[in-house]
Amino acid sequence: MKIQYLGTAAAEGVPALFCNCAYCRALRGRIARGEGGREVRSRAQILLDGELSIEFPPDSFYHMARFGVDLSAVRYALITHSHMDHLCAHDLVLRGYKYAHEMTAPHLTLFGNREVLDVVEECTRREMKGEVANNLTLRAVGAFEEIAFDDWKAYTMPARHSSREPLLYLIERGGKRVLHLTDTGLLPEESFAFLGALNRRVDVVTLDCTFLFEEASAAARHMGIAENIAVRSRLLSMGVADERTKFVITHFSHNSAPSDEAVRRAEREYGFIAAYDGMLLEI
Ligand SMILES: [Zn+2]
Numbered sequence: 025m026k027i028q029y030l031g032t033a034a035a036e037g038v039p040a041l042f043c044n045c046a047y048c049r050a051l052r053g054r055i056a057r058g059e060g061g062r063e064v065r066s067r068a069q070i071l072l073d074g075e076l077s078i079e080f081p082p083d084s085f086y087h088m089a090r091f092g093v094d095l096s097a098v099r100y101a102l103i104t105h106s107h108m109d110h111l112c113a114h115d116l117v118l119r120g121y122k123y124a125h126e127m128t129a130p131h132l133t134l135f136g137n138r139e140v141l142d143v144v145e146e147c148t149r150r151e152m153k154g155e156v157a158n159n160l161t162l163r164a165v166g167a168f169e170e171i172a173f174d175d176w177k178a179y180t181m182p183a184r185h186s187s188r189e190p191l192l193y194l195i196e197r198g199g200k201r202v203l204h205l206t207d208t209g210l211l212p213e214e215s216f217a218f219l220g221a222l223n224r225r226v227d228v229v230t231l232d233c234t235f236l237f238e239e240a241s242a243a244a245r246h247m248g249i250a251e252n253i254a255v256r257s258r259l260l261s262m263g264v265a266d267e268r269t270k271f272v273i274t275h276f277s278h279n280s281a282p283s284d285e286a287v288r289r290a291e292r293e294y295g296f297i298a299a300y301d302g303m304l305l306e307i
């Protein structure tokens with residue numbers, strides 16, 4: 025399975041859209057000199073085998089233009105929740121009609137909870153052409169479900185986030201498995217129990233690392249390295265992960281100043297893989 029991390033920032037991006045903190049100011053200065061490199065991060069999107077997109081963020085256009093990916097090849101979108109950095113439904117009105125010719129996969133099935141589907145309907149109702157609407161199927165999913173489409177399977181479980189809305193996904197295809205754990209704080213016990221009952225070893229775990237080395241409270245709705253270590257230990261002790269499993273950290277915030285040096289430290293000292301925009305993993 026090919027896993028491409030197209031966007032690796034928290035909601036406001038890195039540098040943050042309207043921010044003049046010391047980190048964002050310095051990074052903008054480097055970008056102006058053509059030296060932003062991997063520290064420039066866009067909003068969350070991960071592409072699996074070029075045809076399944078986790079999230080559909082406001083930076084989808086930028087991902088297509090920067091990395092040359094064919095987003096018309098995306099047949100399935102799994103949306104975790106309706107926050108604006110994970111779902112920019114307005115862009116879906118461009119998926120057909122005069123806006124898109126010879127699409128690789130004309131039909132897109134979008135999976136999300138009821139809130140996600142409400143946002144899609146609200147954001148597209150003014151501009152959606154009939155031809156484009158016919159190319160889109162919305163499917164409601166809740167927690168603790170198994171969904172199957174073509175040769176893909178996905179299992180859903182709840183996150184700890186700003187509401188009980190977000191879904192975490194375990195996705196499998198051809199014997200390979202990816203566990204997607206953003207946006208969430210330490211997982212709710214019922215999600216660990218669900219993973220335990222599924223009893224499947226995963227190849228890649230994607231972890232929310234919004235706080236990086238900043239301290240997070242126990243009730244936090246995102247994680248940092250300390251919580252990532254705790255989740256990794258738990259998954260290893262349950263047998264959901266083993267020594268071959270790759271743990272990838274992402275969803276970085278400007279508030280924790282995710283410099284190259286800081287994310288390299290997370291890799292060197294703690295054994296994580298720090299995602300950057302465009303990073304490709306093959307498993
Ligand atoms: Zn987010």
Ligand SMILES: [Zn+2]
Nearest residue numbers: 043045048278
């Ligand atoms: Zn900032």
Ligand SMILES: [Zn+2]
Nearest residue numbers: 105107185207
């Ligand atoms: Zn969120």
